[in-house]
Amino acid sequence: MSQPSKDQTSQPDADESSVMTELFASVGVQVTDESSYNSLIEYVDAAGLRSRASRGKATLHGRCWKLGDGLEVWAVLFEQSDESYFADCRPAFRSRYPQALVPWELIEYDEDGEAVIEGTLYGGPNIIFELQNLTEIPAIEWRAAHLHVAIAGLAYSACVTPYPNSLAVKNYPMRFLNAAEIEDLAEQACENDYVINGRVLAWRSLRNPATGAELFWVHVDAGVIRLEVIVNHCALRGQLEIGDAFSANLWLQGHVLVEADLEARYEGVDPDYITSDFWGRLRRNN
Secondary structure, eight states: OOOOOGGGSOOOOHHHHHHHHHHHHHTTOOOOSHHHHHHHHHHHHHHSEEEEEEETTEEEEEEEEEEETTEEEEEEEEEETTEEEEEEEEEEEOOSOOEEEEEEEEEEEGGGTEEEEEEEETTSOEEEEEESOGGGSOGGGGGOSSEEEEEEEEEEEEEEEOOSSHHHHHTSOOEEEEGGGSHHHHTTOOTTEEEEEEEEEEEEEEEOTTTOOEEEEEEEEOSSOEEEEEEEGGGEESOOOTTSEEEEEEEEEEEEOOHHHHHHTOOSOOTTSOTHHHHHTTOOOO
């Protein structure tokens, strides 16, 4: 397959460039203009792990540059007949806590190199998130009644507010809302943009091994959902402490987990695991 030149690479427009700058900064990667965007795509193409998915006469080629500590950058090359071009490049984070999604729907934008999943978390809210690892998933997985996913938010900005006593924290209004439902944000929001208010359950500092950028991983209880959030220290106001209030504007993204992923994360029996999964192992293929 011939490699696409720079003029074959899909470019973000001015508004998208501003959003992507903030998103890449959330994982400690600096993308400020068209030149740095192109350079990043070229590096991910050379250094990333490769995967592919067939879509009729077209093929999607995934490139995943693993930075460490769950931080990633994905690029997707679209190929059809004699045409090929990099359709998308985006930051990613593989979260540690798996969740079940049922029911669910996969929505693909093949020529844009993108896909989103919309569905309901088991015991939780309806969500829509950018699917990062579409090209890693075997076709048979898309026949499942429910999916196991790992989701996390990449924060555009975040704020921590200390509380002097436990009663104030208890009365703090928790929310997890799609930005499209908020009048001031709806016009320019991506379909998977969310606003989250909650309480800090745990946090730790991260350092992007490739760039040295300082980041924070924050586990947030927002009432209807417990969510992992990645935020650049430059985009965070306040000092993180367990129990404090945490609010953020974020881009929700995630990965579908296959059986090997679930086994690698096994830490004992999960009371939230769907019982039908166990019976599914006993089903015979006729």
